[in-house]
Amino acid sequence: MEKSLEELQEELKGVLKKRRYNHTIGVRYTAQAMAMCFDEDIIKAGYAGMLHDCAKYLSDVEIMSECTKHHITCSKAEKLKPSLLHAKLGACYAREKYGMEDELVLSAIRWHTTGKPGMNTLEKIIFIADYIEPDRKMLPGMEEIRKAAFSDLDKAMYLILKNTLEYLGDMEERQRECIDVYSVDAYDFYKELWERRKCE
Numbered sequence: 001m002e003k004s005l006e007e008l009q010e011e012l013k014g015v016l017k018k019r020r021y022n023h024t025i026g027v028r029y030t031a032q033a034m035a036m037c038f039d040e041d042i043i044k045a046g047y048a049g050m051l052h053d054c055a056k057y058l059s060d061v062e063i064m065s066e067c068t069k070h071h072i073t074c075s076k077a078e079k080l081k082p083s084l085l086h087a088k089l090g091a092c093y094a095r096e097k098y099g100m101e102d103e104l105v106l107s108a109i110r111w112h113t114t115g116k117p118g119m120n121t122l123e124k125i126i127f128i129a130d131y132i133e134p135d136r137k138m139l140p141g142m143e144e145i146r147k148a149a150f151s152d153l154d155k156a157m158y159l160i161l162k163n164t165l166e167y168l169g170d171m172e173e174r175q176r177e178c179i180d181v182y183s184v185d186a187y188d189f190y191k192e193l194w195e196r197r198k199c200e
């Protein structure tokens with residue numbers, strides 16, 4: 001049975017580190033505010049925000065072993081950087097440990113780290129809220145991204161993916177191998193969308 005947001009909040013408070021818990025609350029409220037702005041379901045946005053990092057407290061070894069146990073397949077990037085798997089494992093935990101059955105909520109959790117081409121509104125909201133919540137440090141372009149988060153979701157997606165790939169692209173070869181193919185595909189998709197719209 002589905003738990004209330006308050007019950008989930010209490011449970012996660014006991015599992016996550018303080019910084020991660022504060023971030024979780026930030027994502028929950030940011031996602032709900034964005035849902036109000038874009039006529040998305042406010043309750044689902046709250047659940048997805050609350051649960052998005054529910055598996056982000058495990059070590060690399062633990063997360064790999066949990067993924068094997070739950071038959072979750074790993075990409076090359078995920079094998080090199082197991083923390084990326086907290087999105088897939090998080091969707092699995094959300095269903096199994098926290099009783100979340102709503103496929104939209106589960107999908108928003110699943111895609112919140114890499115993104116993918118053609119995301120739905122709730123997926124975009126959680127991806128973006130994760131990046132812009134008030135406790136996040138000021139990254140380059142953050143002011144523009146925060147404005148876009150409440151005016152143009154596709155523009156915000158493009159700007160975040162561009163920032164993330166540029167940041168990772170500047171790193172050493174080994175780090176670059178940790179870029180997930182879905183992030184690259186998502187970037188190409190939202191870049192093309194953005195450029196096409198600029199020409200219209």
Ligand SMILES: [Fe+2]
Pocket residue numbers: 052053056086112113130
């Ligand atoms: Fe996350």
Ligand SMILES: [Fe+2]
Pocket residue numbers: 023027052053130
């Ligand atoms: Fe997060």
